[in-house]
């Protein structure tokens with residue numbers, strides 16, 4: 731059974747617990763636990779997948795090339811790196827940047843849940859397929875999920891492409907991230923109402939392998 735941190739009252743204490751976590755095998759290969767960066771009072775929280783090599787070395791999320799692009803794109807909507815709370819689904823680097831495994835996500839999920847509760851952002855931005863599908867508990871891929879703001883556990887969730895996809899995919903993907911971040915700006919400026927619930931009008935992607943469609947709810951009833 732994974733830990734519950736519902737009684738941990740500050741992000742600082744939660745981070746100190748995470749810094750010595752051995753809850754899954756990823757702890758064996760890490761250089762640093764990559765817990766978060768940015769403001770604990772942020773209105774916007776970014777959730778990525780997991781630290782890469784540079785993040786593992788520095789102990790800070792999204793400091794590599796894709797992170798620099800992400801920060802630049804947030805800058806275009808008037809938010810600096812320090813204005814946003816940035817974290818990942820898993821806090822330790824998966825070897826060779828592979829996807830986190832279900833037991834690793836399970837072990838790390840209580841940290842993410844408590845981070846969301848304590849930061850209490852107006853909007854959570856999931857970057858990439860992995861965190862978007864996980865938090866929205868859907869098998870629908872990011873290409874179809876993006877472009878909308880979803881009502882999510884008393885706040886909004888805006889899924890967008892991972893900046894690494896923009897580095898590969900060029901201006902079209904970058905511009906779609908820009909569009910999604912305009913939704914974020916609209917939410918924090920009070921100009922938006924959510925336009926879709928993922929389960930209502932989105933079908934699972936066809937061809938999704940069964941093991942990928944198995945979702946681990948972050949805030950499910952049994953959590």
Ligand code: URA
Nearest residue numbers: 778779780781791792
């Ligand atoms: N990719 C992620 O998903 N998170 C990081 O922190 C860095 C790259």
